[in-house]
Amino acid sequence: AQSVTQLGSHVSVSEGALVLLRCNYSSSVPPYLFWYVQYPNQGLQLLLKYTSAATLVKGINGFEAEFKKSETSFHLTKPSAHMSDAAEYFCAVRDSSASKIIFGSGTRLSIRP
Amino acid sequence: DAMVIQNPRYQVTQFGKPVTLSCSQTLNHNVMYWYQQKSSQAPKLLFHYYDKDFNNEADTPDNFQSRRPNTSFCFLDIRSPGLGDAAMYLCATSSRDSTSTDTQYFGPGTRLTVL
Numbered sequence: 426a427q428s429v430t431q432l433g434s435h436v437s438v439s440e441g442a443l444v445l446l447r448c449n450y451s452s453s454v455p456p457y458l459f460w461y462v463q464y465p466n467q468g469l470q471l472l473l474k475y476t477s478a479a480t481l482v483k484g485i486n487g488f489e490a491e492f493k494k495s496e497t498s499f500h501l502t503k504p505s506a507h508m509s510d511a512a513e514y515f516c517a518v519r520d521s522s523a524s525k526i527i528f529g530s531g532t533r534l535s536i537r538p
Numbered sequence: 539d540a541m542v543i544q545n546p547r548y549q550v551t552q553f554g555k556p557v558t559l560s561c562s563q564t565l566n567h568n569v570m571y572w573y574q575q576k577s578s579q580a581p582k583l584l585f586h587y588y589d590k591d592f593n594n595e596a597d598t599p600d601n602f603q604s605r606r607p608n609t610s611f612c613f614l615d616i617r618s619p620g621l622g623d624a625a626m627y628l629c630a631t632s633s634r635d636s637t638s639t640d641t642q643y644f645g646p647g648t649r650l651t652v653l
Binding site for chain 1: 641
């Protein structure tokens with residue numbers, strides 16, 4: 426069965442600094458991987474997805490993620506943090522056998538002025 | 539814009555009083571999901587409909603039911619809400635076929651308060 430692990434339940438960076446949110450996956454088949462963002466009292470918004478095409482995936486709001494099979498990782502990055510990036514971020518993997526997605530536990534991103 | 543709509547955004551009910559949450563979509567997706575999300579936790583899948591086929595998660599309490607009268611609408615019924623059912627309820631949709639990634643798109647959620 427597939428799973429994802431998000432390292433760090435809370436990450437704090439200064440405005441303008443690099444954002445790095447870590448996600449490692451476990452999958453016996455080529456995975457479909459997703460990053461979602463959730464702002465307070467909102468639903469989840471798809472940031473980007475990996476579907477076995479290009480290993481570097483660009484998403485919305487300046488975020489991107491790189492699929493690294495050798496490291497079983499799919500870390501999310503943004504070169505320069507903005508105050509509006511403060512939110513909860515979820516990494517997820519598609520469980521193809523059960524036709525559903527499995528979420529990581531989430532990482533709360535805070536931005537310091 | 540195609541979207542997933544949830545009504546109401548905030549719902550208050552009394553302990554034990556049945557409540558229904560609504561979800562509609564204009565994406566024409568064949569799968570609709572209901573999730574429960576408690577504070578500082580990941581969403582927890584309750585069940586989903588693949589077309590008219592209902593798929594319940596093994597650990598979803600019997601207190602939670604769902605209906606999908608047509609492609610566009612799906613309802614979550616909580617028969618006797620308890621204090622522990624206070625949460626954000628998220629609806630999501632996806633298009634599932636042999637070539638799709640089954641990417642899920644979420645609505646804004648309904649925050650349920652149980653008094």
